[in-house]
Amino acid sequence: MKAVEQSQTAILPTKYGTFNIQAFKDDLGKEHLAIFTDNLPEAPIVRVHSECLTGDALGSLKCDCGEQLHAAMELIAKEGGMIIYHRQEGRNIGLLNKVNAYALQDKGFDTVAANHQLGFQADERTYEIVEFILEHFGIKKLRLLTNNPKKIESLKNIEIIERIPLQIASNPHNEGYLQTKKEQMGHLL
Ligand SMILES: Nc1nc2c(ncn2[C@@H]2O[C@H](COP(=O)(O)OP(=O)(O)OP(=O)(O)O)[C@@H](O)[C@H]2O)c(=O)[nH]1
Ligand SMILES: [Zn+2]
Numbered sequence: 001m002k003a004v005e006q007s008q009t010a011i012l013p014t015k016y017g018t019f020n021i022q023a024f025k026d027d028l029g030k031e032h033l034a035i036f037t038d039n040l041p042e043a044p045i046v047r048v049h050s051e052c053l054t055g056d057a058l059g060s061l062k063c064d065c066g067e068q069l070h071a072a073m074e075l076i077a078k079e080g081g082m083i084i085y086h087r088q089e090g091r092n093i094g095l096l097n098k099v100n101a102y103a104l105q106d107k108g109f110d111t112v113a114a115n116h117q118l119g120f121q122a123d124e125r126t127y128e129i130v131e132f133i134l135e136h137f138g139i140k141k142l143r144l145l146t147n148n149p150k151k152i153e154s155l156k157n158i159e160i161i162e163r164i165p166l167q168i169a170s171n172p173h174n175e176g177y178l179q180t181k182k183e184q185m186g187h188l189l
Contacts, residue, residue, distance in 0.1 A: 001026050001128035003136070016070075017077030024136075026129045034133050035073075036082035043161050045081030047072035047145040048130050051089045054098075061173035062102070068166050072145055081145075082137070084130055091115070092124035110180045122185060127154045134158055147187045163188075 003024040012021040012035060019035045026032065036044075049056075049072060055065030072083055090098030097118055104114035112122040134142070134155075141159035144152060145166045152160050167189060170178050181187040 001028075001126070002132055003032075003129065006136075014073060014077070016073045019073075019077070019083075024129065024133055030087045030129075032087050032129055032133065033085040034082055034137070035085065036137070037076065037080045039080065040082065040137065040139070041080060043141045043143055044139060045076055045079055045145055045164065046134070046139070046142040047076065047081070047083045047166070048127070048151060048155075049083055049085050050091065050125060051085065051087045053089060053095060061171050062105075063174055063177055064168040064170075067168040071166060071168065075145070081143075082139070084133055086125075086127075086130055088125045091122070092126065093118070093120045110184075111177055112180055112184045123150070125154075127151075131155060131157050147181075147189055149186055149188060 004027050005025040007023040009020050009022045012019045019037060022034045024032045024034070049069050052063060052065035054060035055063045056069050059066060076083060089095045090101065093101070093115065097120065100118055101111065101114040104117055105111065109117060115122050139158070141161050143162040143164055144155070144160050145164045146152070147165055147167060152163060165188065178189055182189040
């Protein structure tokens with residue numbers, strides 16, 4: 001998958017520091033973002049952040065996404081690097097299906113079982129557009145900010161020289177979610 005369209009680069013001041021921002025539209029019409037600091041080193045810190053509207057924008061406590069995003073922005077503003085905001089909501093089942101999965105979780109299903117019940121795999125994400133964006137910036141090696149070893153495996157054409165953990169303290173609403181990630185999805189938590 002290649003970006004079919006890309007924006008100019010603009011300046012994005014944030015409460016964590018000033019970034020540059022560039023948008024990339026993929027061939028499905030999804031618009032992704034690269035948010036990055038000036039003067040990227042040869043092996044920058046990179047966070048591939050999967051869209052989670054409920055966590056990122058609404059402060060949902062059902063997951064750790066919002067806090068992970070803000071912790072990543074804070075670290076990258078200080079150390080330099082890039083956040084790729086990957087618009088594959090709900091591990092790529094989309095927002096509507098994710099809310100249906102949440103409704104099943106209200107009935108006792110865990111995150112994996114809820115996806116299966118809806119006819120999806122636990123994780124439907126793909127990373128071609130992420131690789132395209134990294135290639136666009138000439139990034140061949142990087143230090144990945146993640147707890148998910150599958151994300152490292154999925155970035156096949158990129159050399160990941162280090163994994164930097166991105167752990168957030170749990171709360172009573174996301175304990176089960178984090179437990180499922182650790183036990184069923186192989187997350188290093
Ligand atoms: N289908 C589904 N997706 C969810 C659920 N909770 C969060 N997500 C999505 O999961 C994605 C984040 O994936 P996670 O498994 O939390 O973490 P990760 O990105 O694989 O790993 P890290 O790099 O360590 O954060 C986002 O796209 C969220 O919208 C859920 O209950 N069901
Ligand atoms: Zn989330």
